[in-house]
Structure formats: C-alpha cells, structure tokens
Amino acid sequence: METRKLNNGVEIPVVGLGTYKIGNTDKETYRAVRTALDAGYRHIDTATLYVNERPVGRAIRESGIAREEIFVTTKLWGSAILSNRIQEAFEGSLSNLGLDYVDLYLVHWPVKGKLAFTWQAMERIFDSGKTRSIGVSNHLVHHIDELLQEATIVPAVNQMELHPCLTQNDVVKYCSRKGIVPVAWSPLGRNNIALLEEETLVTIGKKHGKSPAQVILRWNVDKGIVVVPKSSDSQRQKENIEIFDFQLTTEEINQIDALNRDYRTGIHPDKISF
Numbered sequence: 001m002e003t004r005k006l007n008n009g010v011e012i013p014v015v016g017l018g019t020y021k022i023g024n025t026d027k028e029t030y031r032a033v034r035t036a037l038d039a040g041y042r043h044i045d046t047a048t049l050y051v052n053e054r055p056v057g058r059a060i061r062e063s064g065i066a067r068e069e070i071f072v073t074t075k076l077w078g079s080a081i082l083s084n085r086i087q088e089a090f091e092g093s094l095s096n097l098g099l100d101y102v103d104l105y106l107v108h109w110p111v112k113g114k115l116a117f118t119w120q121a122m123e124r125i126f127d128s129g130k131t132r133s134i135g136v137s138n139h140l141v142h143h144i145d146e147l148l149q150e151a152t153i154v155p156a157v158n159q160m161e162l163h164p165c166l167t168q169n170d171v172v173k174y175c176s177r178k179g180i181v182p183v184a185w186s187p188l189g190r191n192n193i194a195l196l197e198e199e200t201l202v203t204i205g206k207k208h209g210k211s212p213a214q215v216i217l218r219w220n221v222d223k224g225i226v227v228v229p230k231s232s233d234s235q236r237q238k239e240n241i242e243i244f245d246f247q248l249t250t251e252e253i254n255q256i257d258a259l260n261r262d263y264r265t266g267i268h269p270d271k272i273s274f
C-alpha cells in the first residue's frame, strides 16, 4: 500500500476503508473491517457519528496485525463542540475503539463561530499524545483561513466530498498550498449518482482492463488525493485497492476532471446544523 507523508511526517496509506453504514449490525461491521484488513487495507476511517467505533476497534484489535501498521481515523461530532465536551468526546472514541491512540482525529464538520475554539481544543488533544495527527473535514477555504488565524498546528488533512462530479479544485489547491493533504469521501459518488456508469470512466477503464471505480480511485491518487471508499463486499474491497498496477495518462486525467459539475451528494458545509 502506497502512503503519503502528512505535514508532521506521519505516513497515511493512500487508500483507506470508509466505514459509514458498512454493516447493519456490529457483527457485519466487524466482518467487513476484518475482510478489508485481510485483503491488505491498513487505513480505516470511522467517526463517532457512525456509531460503529466499537466493532471497528474490535476488528482492528483482533486482526493480528500490529497496531502501528494500521492508520486509524475517527472524528469529532458538532454536538460535542456546542456542548463544550470536546475532550470527553475524544476520550469516548478511544474507549469505544479500545485503542490507546488514533492516527488522525478530525473535526467532522465546521461549527460556525466555533472554528478557532474547536481547533485549540484539537491542539490540546494532539499535545496529549493520544492522536498522532489532527485535521479537519468538510472545511472550505474560508473555514480553514479562520481557524489558522489562531492556530499553532496546521491541519494535517481536510477530508471532503470529492469525486469526478465534485472536484472541489479551489479547496484542493488551497490545501496543497498550505501543506494539507486532501482526503476524498464518497469517492465513488456513494452509488446514488450513476457515476460508475459514466461513459468516460467506462471507456478509460476498458483501455486499462480496470473498472470505473478503479479508474476514479487511481485518478484521485494520481492527483495526490487520499481516498476512503466504502465497501461491505470483500470482492469490491479487493477491487478498490488493486489500483497500483496501472497509470492514467494526462489526457485521461483531464477527461475525468472535465466531468465536474459541482454536484454534491451531501450537505453544503455552510448549511450543516447539529
């Protein structure tokens, strides 16, 4: 598994397993994370919101893989920010996961008027040594600009909705300038836009003997973007990491870039409420 270096030297595997709604039960979630780890995944993305930190953590702990070989991300939900329980929320996540530390702790969504306050609490958590890095998610340029005004640590990543229909070029360019690694959530369009049937992706895939999903994931990785596709199915999990044996041409990358239509499957970051 290829990795990218974060701005603090920590290495993040460029493909991770998304776990939002990965199982209807804890048993299914546990199974899906175990099959992914068996297939070679070394990066698992969860969040307090997903209410699955317990089975995700148990799958990691029982995998037989050394803890330091697995990159674990979890996220802080906005209600904990509004009730001033950020530290408690972090401790709760660690306890749910049954881990001594995580590799990345993210502010899940920006909470208006609380950006600098939240980030200062995140910096204290980082200083405690219980997370190897801190970052943000769903932050637009103006959110990051605002939190940086009082920050001593630059976020390591910004995890955002990103796929060929929503390339977020402005945020990606800004992040790259600031040394923040972009991470794509719903990289496959969450299966609720017909992205995987898109002619351009099908044609490019055929040329390389790859699926449209693999083409999208490779396109991201080629652009320096980390991806966290979710699959509950062991075959599709394998498919989503078999992207390191082919390369897209510049022309193909440009063709995929041209599919952008600023289409969000999720909420706009300025419209979220908790």
Ligand SMILES: NC(=O)c1ccc[n+]([C@@H]2O[C@H](COP(=O)([O-])OP(=O)(O)OC[C@H]3O[C@@H](n4cnc5c(N)ncnc54)[C@H](OP(=O)(O)O)[C@@H]3O)[C@@H](O)[C@H]2O)c1
Pocket: 017, 018, 019, 020, 021, 045, 046, 108, 137, 138, 159, 160, 184, 185, 186, 187, 188, 189, 190, 191, 196, 211, 213, 214, 228, 229, 230, 231, 232, 233, 236, 237, 239, 240, 266
């Ligand atoms: N930070 C945030 O606010 C935020 C928001 C949303 C999501 N996320 C993270 O991002 C992760 C991924 O996003 P997502 O789950 O919304 O969407 P996604 O990864 O874009 O798409 C998942 C869907 O694609 C299907 N799929 C996966 N691999 C496939 C393949 N090779 N071929 C065909 N279909 C395939 C899955 O079905 P099967 O499971 O049946 O394979 C599932 O229906 C989440 O799980 C979560 O960890 C973060």
